[in-house]
Amino acid sequence: MKCSLVLLIVSVIIASTFGDPHDLPEYAEKRYHLEPFFKTNWFKAMQYCHSKGMRLITIASKEEQRNIENFARESDLGDESFWTSGTSLGDQVFYWxxxxxxITFTNWINGEPNDFDSDRKCIEILNETDFKWNDCSCFDNNKRVICEENV
Structure with missing residues (x-):
């Protein structure tokens, strides 16, 4: 009983501090949620977003790119990078x-994607490069997670 009460109190504190993903500001047709507590690899990021009834971000236009940039700036990510749902796993081209x-709209860093070590199958967005895209290993464990849902 005490454990359940403590868990309930912690959940209320977290929800009031970071908000329910469904109470986040809307950007055009999408709502975003930044996971503030951990960095992870692409596979766990996908799993986390799906567990919230959301999905890892996709960017189909310049407007959506700008919305993600604005959300990331408002979230004060510093120079951190974060995952997109973009991948070339099982394929020769990148797809959502x-x-x-x-993927038709792109915002790659100059020279990317370069698949430098044949292991770069997922797309990250680098805050430090003004939100340009980079191909990297899906197993990198040091990326933030931003989930999205349609509104």
């Missing part, structure tokens, strides 16, 4: 994992 659609 949840929709399976080929």
């Amino acid at each position: 994992f949840d929709s399976g659609k080929k």
Whole structure:
């Protein structure tokens, strides 16, 4: 009983501090949620977003890119990088994992994607490069998670 009460109190504190993902500001047709407590690899990021009824971010236009940039700045990420759902796992081209659609809008760093070590199958966004995209290993454990849902 005490354990349940403590868990309830901690949940209320976290929800009041960081907010319910469904109470976040809307950007056009999407709502975003930044996971503030951990960094992880691409696979766990996907799993985390799905567990929240959301998905890892996709960027289909310049407007969506700008919305993500604004959200990241408002979230004060510093120079941290974060995952997108973009991947080339099982394919020769990059696509958005949840929709399976080929990526048409891009915002790559000059010279990317370069698949330097043949292991760079996932897309991260680097805050330190003005939110440009980079291909990297899906197993990197040092990326933030931003989830999205349609509103």
